[in-house]
Amino acid sequence: MSKTIKFTKMHGAGNDYIYVDTSLYGIDNPEAAAVKWSDRHKGIGSDGLVLIDKSPIPEADFSMRIFNADGSEAMMCGNASRCIGKYLHDKGLTDLTEIRLLTLSGIKTLSLHLRVDGTTESVTVDMLAPTLTCRSQLATTDGTMTDGEVEAGDRTFRGTFVSMGNPHFVIFTDNIDDIDIARYGAILEHHPLFPERCNIEFAEVEDNGNIRTRVWERGSGITMACGTGACATAVAAALTGRSPRHCTIVMDGGELDIRWDETDGHVYKTGPAEFVFDGETEYT
Structure with a gap:
């Protein structure tokens, strides 16, 4: 049985995603939805699907899951997280201008910069510290590579x-x-x-x-x-x-x-x- 899902399409510097508030609409198979909806000829067209929800832990305010156009789940997306900040604030889901966002790669802090009319113009994301050694992601002897x-x-x-x-x-x-x-x-x-x-x-x-x-x-x-x-x-x-x-x-x-x-x-x-x-x- 089909149901109607409301979504918002947003972009950060051209990196476009489909955003769904899963506190209102459950998506049981986000992998398949991401593939279908991301198709730029037969679907909505995007780089992927982003699911927004309230955080399950007190250390964060909201959570995100992100699925690429091929259905694979990503750890994090900096452009999508900025868009989430604007989405949450400008749609009236929060009046916070410092938002703690739970992602698969940790909690990111979003700092919103507002226009005179109160809408979000830009967002600064604390992306935390980079990791330069990671044997699970880089198959070198020491898990590093520089130049x-x-x-x-x-x-x-x-x-x-x-x-x-x-x-x-x-x-x-x-x-x-x-x-x-x-x-x-x-x-x-x-x-x-x-x-x-x-x-x-x-x-x-x-x-x-x-x-x-x-x-x-x-x-x-x-x-x-x-x-x-x-x-x-x-x-x-x-x-x-x-x-x-x-x-x-x-x-x-x-x-x-x-x-x-x-x-x-x-x-x-x-x-x-x-x-x-x-x-x-x-x-x-």
């Missing part, structure tokens, strides 16, 4: 591994437009070096110090932006001396401000969050 070599098809890339709760491999290049992102991103996502698959970032440091970045997102393919990917890119740039710890990441969908704080070691990400439209769909 190391990886073969993909007919090319060898040099990259740096950074985990933001989810795995990222950041490759710096002199000309990002020369790289076939779809081809090499797909190969590297499934490379044996990454037991849990991997998000792949191709980055170029521009003359003004900004870092142009394109992303092959694990489970979704090429996306307009990736919040955790922007954070990983900034960390990798600082680690390899290509950039200071505070920089602007320029993605296909827009710019994100990233600061890797020297005091607490956390990465802080600030960027926009926008409503696209509200809608209804049938769910069986």
Whole structure:
């Protein structure tokens, strides 16, 4: 028996997801729903599905689960978390401007920046500290890689591994437009070096110090932006001396401000969050 589900489509720097308040609408099979609804020709069209609910633990205010367009569940999404902050505040579900969000990679604090009219203009997310050693996500002897070599098809890339709760491999290049992102991103996502698959970032440091970045997102393919990917890119740039710890990441969908704080070691990400439209769909 089918039922009608109300949803909201939102995007953060072009990284678009379908948002459902599961305190109102239960989604028994979110993996299948994510695949069906994310289809850009036969469905709503998105990079995935995000489920919002009240937190089951007192340390957080709300919780999120996120499913990629292929149905796989992600640990975290920085762009989606910013959108959740706007969703919760601007739809009147909370009057908090500091929201503790429970994710599979820990509790993230969302700091909302409001316009004069009280709506949310942008959100800063405390993404916590990056992990540079993770044997479960990187199959090297010590679980680390900084500016190391990886073969993909007919090319060898040099990259740096950074985990933001989810795995990222950041490759710096002199000309990002020369790289076939779809081809090499797909190969590297499934490379044996990454037991849990991997998000792949191709980055170029521009003359003004900004870092142009394109992303092959694990489970979704090429996306307009990736919040955790922007954070990983900034960390990798600082680690390899290509950039200071505070920089602007320029993605296909827009710019994100990233600061890797020297005091607490956390990465802080600030960027926009926008409503696209509200809608209804049938769910069986």
